[in-house]
Amino acid sequence: MSPDTISRFVSEIQREHPGMLYTEDGGRILLKLGGVEFPRGCVPAVTEALVVLDATQPKPRLLVKHKPKTPGSVDPRNVNPEAIAGDSWFGFSYNIAWDESRHTARQFVEGAMRRFAKDE
Amino acid sequence: MNNLQIRIPKGVGQRLFKEVIRHGPREPVVFGLVTHASTATKEIVLVRDIRIPPEDAYLPSLGHGARWSGRYMIDLLNEATATRCGLLIFHFHGGSAVRMSSDDSESARQLLPKFQVIVPNRPHGSVVLGTHSVAGAILLPRTDRLETAFSMRQFDKRILDWPMPIASKKERQLFERQPLVRGRLTAAAISASRVAVVGQSGGGTHVSLQLAQHGFGEIWGVDDDYVDQGNRFSGIGFGEKDAAAGKRKVTVLRRAISRIAPRVRYVGLKARVPEQVAIDALKQADVIVGCVNNLHARADLQEIASRYCIPYVDIGLILPTDQASPEEFPPVRAISGNIFTYVPGDVCMWCTGFLSEEKLAGETLGRGRPYLQTKHGADAHVLSFNGVLASQAVNDVVNLVVGYVGETGPIAYRKYDGFKGSLIPCDVKRSEKCMMCSRNSAAGDAIWGTRIISQLSTVA
Structure with a gap:
């Protein structure tokens, strides 16, 4: 991700989530977002989320504080705890289409959260 | 055992001690850039790196104590702000039961709250080192009380804790030369x-x-x-x-x-x-x-x-x-x-x-x-x-x-x-x-804020 994209991403997220918390951790930018909604039918319905912006990586990463049950009450596969900046978050792999010249931060967050709409 | 501890990684501690014990026209000081972490039982102050003032940063002083220029202090505070670190001021008195002098205490009372205004989310302190002991004052984030009860841990060939337990010369010799013998200091450690x-x-x-x-x-x-x-x-x-x-x-x-x-x-x-x-x-x-x-x-x-x-x-x-x-x-x-x-x-x-x-x-x-x-x-x-x-x-x-x-x-x-x-x-x-x-290394807990502090702030 280019520094310009990272700057744009932070600005967009800040507008979408005015209570966003920010920190820098060894070259990475970490954004903590409250009240991020899981897809309809997931339990819990909302969670705290962490966005990791790293200039050495091609796209942002989204991690969630809670591992939800999917709409079909399934424990989602390959959602594993990860230690980031001394805290535990749940990371997951999801092949989200990301074109940094085109996509917005909102599209990224919503797209990543859609992983939990699937009962797998 | 108290519940506030300074930790100094290997390498950083060696450089720090080499400088503070250096003989010169005045007491050398060393500044530590520090983070911190909170646990259920302890507050930990972590020394990420140190800064040794160059000779031209020192000002003439009437006594043995060190004074340094405002310009050097501003540069240090700018670095502390940019790296989200607090500042510890280290100097050395020696001895097995070291104490802050009245000048040290007064200087800590004046300086540390000012540091806290500039970097509020990290600890700041003034630390005097002895041979087997440590003393000083530390101002933790979100408090206005100077903590004077703390220990220090340095990582070297082993874990070195200050103050060391009170022990006789024989007990200390036994611990230093035959540490596997179940003496009092070995058992205590x-x-x-x-x-x-x-x-x-x-x-x-x-x-x-x-x-x-x-x-x-x-x-x-x-x-x-x-x-x-x-x-x-x-x-x-x-x-x-x-x-x-x-x-x-x-x-x-x-x-x-x-x-x-x-x-x-x-x-x-x-x-x-x-x-x-x-x-x-x-x-x-x-x-x-x-x-x-x-x-x-x-x-x-x-x-x-x-x-x-x-x-x-x-x-x-x-x-x-x-x-x-x-x-x-x-x-x-x-x-x-x-x-x-x-x-x-x-x-x-x-x-x-x-x-x-x-x-x-x-x-x-x-x-x-x-x-x-x-x-x-x-x-x-x-x-x-x-x-x-x-x-x-x-x-x-x-x-x-x-x-x-x-x-x-x-x-x-x-x-x-x-x-x-x-x-x-x-x-x-x-x-x-x-x-x-x-x-x-010694990054401690992340400090979360609503303010964006890096170069991004000019763009975002």
């Missing part, structure tokens, strides 16, 4: 230590039971697994009935330790790294021993150890086979193991390539792997091989606490060859280019 052992199976059972027999004060076992008929042969202490009853590994170990060492407190954590409960527990450890079977867990443990300045001893064992072989039972090519002993500030697993992004990416999301690398992943008789590695890991823990190795200090990396029965030390060095050392 061991019984005051809390060791977290992650993984309570093959290597972890040996480690926990040996630490208990040594008399370590607290052992925190981290494992969420149960004893079964397959895994009970990889370590010691798990009985046939435990497997039949499906008991938790930590439950069985707590029972065994309470029998062999009733004074040792064993805390069994039914958790897996990096779950939050495990991270919160590990932050409170004096030493971490990792007996895990995957690289992701090692990476997590390495990060926790680096961030919070906790020594970390890692062991691992594997019996590789030719997995491409068409044979049903391809021969075991080796019995390979490792012991990696990380001392904060020194070479880490990323410096050596033991951990890398490629290796992590290559590890399946299923993570854990069996000892024997076959298509069947069959259980194997590895108990005694684990025992060799675990015994050396416990040796390294004992060495970190009492320093029996002497001049050379801990060996960072040893390879184990189970066919030959050999443990070979490997020459590894800290890489100045290691991104993980740069990111994590």
Whole structure:
């Protein structure tokens, strides 16, 4: 991700989530977002989320504080705890289409959260 | 024991002491750029790096004490703001019961609140060092009270704690020259230590039971697994009935330790790294021993150890086979193991390539792997091989606490060859280019804020 994209991403997220918390951790930018909604039918319905912006990586990463049950009450596969900046978050792999010249931060967050709409 | 501790990584501490004890026209001072961490039992101030004022930063002084220019101070505060660090001012008085002078105290009362206005979310302090003692004043974030009761931990050839326990000259000599003798200082150092052992199976059972027999004060076992008929042969202490009853590994170990060492407190954590409960527990450890079977867990443990300045001893064992072989039972090519002993500030697993992004990416999301690398992943008789590695890991823990190795200090990396029965030390060095050392060393807890402070602030 280019520094310009990272700057744009932070600005967009800040507008979408005015209570966003920010920190820098060894070259990475970490954004903590409250009240991020899981897809309809997931339990819990909302969670705290962490966005990791790293200039050495091609796209942002989204991690969630809670591992939800999917709409079909399934424990989602390959959602594993990860230690980031001394805290535990749940990371997951999801092949989200990301074109940094085109996509917005909102599209990224919503797209990543859609992983939990699937009962797998 | 008080609940505020300054931790200084290896290398940083040596540079600091070399400067503050330097003879010159005035008392030399050294500034520490510090982060901090909060645990359930302790506040920890972590020295990330130090700054030694150049000669032209000092101003003429009437007494022996040091004065420095406002310009130098502003530069330092700018750096502290940019790196989100607090400032500690170190100087040296010497002696075994050092105290702040009235000038030191007055200067701390004036300066530290000003530092706090500029960097409010990190601690600031003034610290005077003695030969075996430390004194000073520390202003923690969100308080206006100067804390004067604290200890200091430096990582060198072993863990060095200030103030040292009061002891006679004979007791101190015995501890320094024959630290494995069960003298008062050795027993005190061991019984005051809390060791977290992650993984309570093959290597972890040996480690926990040996630490208990040594008399370590607290052992925190981290494992969420149960004893079964397959895994009970990889370590010691798990009985046939435990497997039949499906008991938790930590439950069985707590029972065994309470029998062999009733004074040792064993805390069994039914958790897996990096779950939050495990991270919160590990932050409170004096030493971490990792007996895990995957690289992701090692990476997590390495990060926790680096961030919070906790020594970390890692062991691992594997019996590789030719997995491409068409044979049903391809021969075991080796019995390979490792012991990696990380001392904060020194070479880490990323410096050596033991951990890398490629290796992590290559590890399946299923993570854990069996000892024997076959298509069947069959259980194997590895108990005694684990025992060799675990015994050396416990040796390294004992060495970190009492320093029996002497001049050379801990060996960072040893390879184990189970066919030959050999443990070979490997020459590894800290890489100045290691991104993980740069990111994590003494990084402490992240400071979250609504304000964006980097160069992004001009854009965002």
